[in-house]
Amino acid sequence: MNTHRPLLTFRQLLRLEDLAGYELTSGEANVDREVRDVVVARAGVDLPSDAVVVAPYRRGAGYEAELLLRKADTSGVVAVVLVGAGRLMLSTRRLAENLRMPLLTLADGDPLHVAWRLSRHVHEPEWLGAELVSGMLHRLRAPLSRLSDLITVVETELNATAAIVNTEGSVVAGVLPETELPATIFNRPVAERIDHADGHLLCVPVFVDNLRRPELWLLAQVPVSHQWWLEASSQALSAAALAVASWTLRQRLAGERDARDRSALLAELVDAAPSLSPRLAERAVQAGWRLDGWHVGIHIRMAGDAGAVVRATPRVRAALHENGLDGPLVEHADGWASWITEDHEPPSASHRAFTAKMREALSGLASDVDVVAGIGRPYAGPAGIVTSLKEAREACLFAGTGRRRHRVEHVDELGVRRVLADWYHAEAFRAYARTLLAPLLDSGEEQLLETLRTYLELESSASSAAAALRIHRNTVAYRINRIEQLLAMNLAAPDNRLVLQLACRVLQGVDDTMPPAR
Amino acid sequence: MWELQADDVGALARGAALVGGGGGGSTRAAALVAERALQRSGPLHVVEAGELAPDAHGAALGLVGSVTVFEEKPLSGAEFTTAVRALERYTGIRLDAVLGFEAAGVNALLAVAAAAALELPLVDADGMGRAFPQLDQTVFTLHGLAVSPMVLSGGSGALAVLDGVDGLLGEQLARSAVVTMGGWAMVVFAPQSGADLARYAITGTIRRAIELGRLLGSGTIDAILTRHGGRALFRGRVVDVIRDSHGRFGGGSAVLEHLDGGRYLRVEFQNENLLVLENGEVRACVPDIICLLEADRCVPVTSERLRYGLELDVITLPCAPAWRTPAGLGLVGPRAFGYDVPYAIPRGER
Numbered sequence: 103m104n105t106h107r108p109l110l111t112f113r114q115l116l117r118l119e120d121l122a123g124y125e126l127t128s129g130e131a132n133v134d135r136e137v138r139d140v141v142v143a144r145a146g147v148d149l150p151s152d153a154v155v156v157a158p159y160r161r162g163a164g165y166e167a168e169l170l171l172r173k174a175d176t177s178g179v180v181a182v183v184l185v186g187a188g189r190l191m192l193s194t195r196r197l198a199e200n201l202r203m204p205l206l207t208l209a210d211g212d213p214l215h216v217a218w219r220l221s222r223h224v225h226e227p228e229w230l231g232a233e234l235v236s237g238m239l240h241r242l243r244a245p246l247s248r249l250s251d252l253i254t255v256v257e258t259e260l261n262a263t264a265a266i267v268n269t270e271g272s273v274v275a276g277v278l279p280e281t282e283l284p285a286t287i288f289n290r291p292v293a294e295r296i297d298h299a300d301g302h303l304l305c306v307p308v309f310v311d312n313l314r315r316p317e318l319w320l321l322a323q324v325p326v327s328h329q330w331w332l333e334a335s336s337q338a339l340s341a342a343a344l345a346v347a348s349w350t351l352r353q354r355l356a357g358e359r360d361a362r363d364r365s366a367l368l369a370e371l372v373d374a375a376p377s378l379s380p381r382l383a384e385r386a387v388q389a390g391w392r393l394d395g396w397h398v399g400i401h402i403r404m405a406g407d408a409g410a411v412v413r414a415t416p417r418v419r420a421a422l423h424e425n426g427l428d429g430p431l432v433e434h435a436d437g438w439a440s441w442i443t444e445d446h447e448p449p450s451a452s453h454r455a456f457t458a459k460m461r462e463a464l465s466g467l468a469s470d471v472d473v474v475a476g477i478g479r480p481y482a483g484p485a486g487i488v489t490s491l492k493e494a495r496e497a498c499l500f501a502g503t504g505r506r507r508h509r510v511e512h513v514d515e516l517g518v519r520r521v522l523a524d525w526y527h528a529e530a531f532r533a534y535a536r537t538l539l540a541p542l543l544d545s546g547e548e549q550l551l552e553t554l555r556t557y558l559e560l561e562s563s564a565s566s567a568a569a570a571l572r573i574h575r576n577t578v579a580y581r582i583n584r585i586e587q588l589l590a591m592n593l594a595a596p597d598n599r600l601v602l603q604l605a606c607r608v609l610q611g612v613d614d615t616m617p618p619a620r
Numbered sequence: 621m622w623e624l625q626a627d628d629v630g631a632l633a634r635g636a637a638l639v640g641g642g643g644g645g646s647t648r649a650a651a652l653v654a655e656r657a658l659q660r661s662g663p664l665h666v667v668e669a670g671e672l673a674p675d676a677h678g679a680a681l682g683l684v685g686s687v688t689v690f691e692e693k694p695l696s697g698a699e700f701t702t703a704v705r706a707l708e709r710y711t712g713i714r715l716d717a718v719l720g721f722e723a724a725g726v727n728a729l730l731a732v733a734a735a736a737a738l739e740l741p742l743v744d745a746d747g748m749g750r751a752f753p754q755l756d757q758t759v760f761t762l763h764g765l766a767v768s769p770m771v772l773s774g775g776s777g778a779l780a781v782l783d784g785v786d787g788l789l790g791e792q793l794a795r796s797a798v799v800t801m802g803g804w805a806m807v808v809f810a811p812q813s814g815a816d817l818a819r820y821a822i823t824g825t826i827r828r829a830i831e832l833g834r835l836l837g838s839g840t841i842d843a844i845l846t847r848h849g850g851r852a853l854f855r856g857r858v859v860d861v862i863r864d865s866h867g868r869f870g871g872g873s874a875v876l877e878h879l880d881g882g883r884y885l886r887v888e889f890q891n892e893n894l895l896v897l898e899n900g901e902v903r904a905c906v907p908d909i910i911c912l913l914e915a916d917r918c919v920p921v922t923s924e925r926l927r928y929g930l931e932l933d934v935i936t937l938p939c940a941p942a943w944r945t946p947a948g949l950g951l952v953g954p955r956a957f958g959y960d961v962p963y964a965i966p967r968g969e970r
Contacts, residue, residue: 145960161864162864162871163958163959164862164873165873165886165888165895165897165959166960168886168897168899168900169897169900169901169902169961170900171900172899172900172901173900175900189862191860191862191873191875191886192859192860192875192877192884193860193875193884193885193886193897194886196884197884197899197900200899201900
């Protein structure tokens, strides 16, 4: 026997699968003694000191446990393991407590088998080490479909609690161990081990793209273990880290491929609208896109390269999902296109709520995803997707720019109205408008300005203006004639009509002259 | 020779319950039976085994089966005479005296009732000197005396004669017959000569039981220990009881916590209390008599009455010397009851 080999302690044995489901009745304080041997108790045979004694618990003969505990105590035994134990009587528990003897009970099993397994670990600790590594490799031979599967593999193979965290320490999968992580742990890209009273925390870096800077860390909290088991556990964990890296790369590849497919499909849709081939319609359905109904287009633009767009896709999708915006998300060169489909035409007032949801979604994204968005009007059918997206793209051009600097812009609030709004607010034009219309204002005939405004708003139609003002058509014609005289302007000239209409609107006040919102 | 009066039955019942050592059954109904028999017959002649003529004949008798059923379905009164007359017819031997095979618990009282009913003297001796669960655990078996022909008589009038059997086979046959006969039966063993009884029977056990009963009545355990050589082991409260329904007899374990706290005594029983451990060490074991008494009231407690919260004194009384021989221990020692411990009296204790 190699005398340099450190001996196992009883506490280290407790982690073994062979003792799974054990109950430690007493002697918690004495579990750190080293174990030299494992024996099965036999009547009339002396017990070796520094050994773990395994004995059957015979039904109806619980007193035997008390005799054994006494004998174990005088022989200097490390711990007593009772196999097949039912309810222990109070005297047995108290005796073990008084003797401070670790008394372990196992509900079922074969004492000989338990003793044999424990004995093998005690005499050959490297055996479990080899088992840990080969067990892990065996479990990892099939590719992972989910990260949680890897967590399960690590937890069962290493008898650990495991987690995958990013370099900021946020959990990606699993549950973070209760042990506090030193802040410096992520600074050096090498595997670390942190020892504490209840066990050891193993930390292994996961390298994905960058070979010097790990993107993720695989953490495993293992029970108190023999040093050889720890080394083996670290190696097994490194193998698991490779599996994590390969999973991450596979996800990225798949993400980029899917992104390409989606982009191509949308491009074809745009080209084909409004008439879709059955084949294209089928592919859209396969992609989970709904073509009928009413669509509201969303265009999201992001600062950064195309790779960054694909990597950020899951986070953008999650942010939209959290705000109830579940539509297709299609990557393009500088961001994403998306659309929300509803069965019926959305009410005209809903666009404000929609815009607010979108703002909420974008503000929920981390600061490193720098995005702005535009929203189109609702349109029906496959062609509606294309039209609404086009509007959204135009609205997006204004997002984050201009005086208001909103990150999200709705097309309704942009375009002509915006030009006009800027126009109305120009002081120079207000002064000009007042000068231009001064003859009407000074004439004392208030109805003239009202008539002019109505006439121009209603496409210079005397009949429509008459109906709107509830006066005779000839009266309108007369008043227009009079207005032309007072202003010395000919209303047949388009330029004159335009400048007068703008001047009327400015004087009437901006809000009154807004066209009804859609 | 001395006389046993109806007035002595109360003391006899208490003492018999004590030497029952947790077993022997509840003596309440049997005490009434014995008392009534004595009232009817007058004082009973009790003879010492040595007073019997060497060629006289005496037979051991008693109840086999369930005492609980016996209490609910008592004697018709004719069982002993029926059994003894059948034995006499079968063997052609007239009995000169009877004795209990077990002068403890119910059977000490039924021996008195039988002697009174048969109008025969009672021999102050028995085959166990305490209570044991099996018919073959007697000194008669130990010394190789014939137990058969033996006669069983049930409450319904059924009679069974078992012949050609040794102690163990007799026990097994009787046990299965009793089930069919309604749960209990009276058994009379083969007649023994006065010489054999004087030589082998455990003597003085009726007188001892009465004396123990009187001492219990005066509430002094110390006097019992001084006069009869016992040991006081423990005084504590029952804090845990487990009953094992799988054994043949009502077995189980009880744990007492000492009134001073911190000490625990474990009692293993199978009808009788058989093994006492403290701190993982044997403090007393069968065949010594292990008695549990309600503290202060000095009332013996049978193992079926053990329950959480009872405050008990635990004492032991020495068994008959015949049981401490290797052969005796082979028949009734701890290993005979499945306890893998040697019979021993702890150092410093008697």
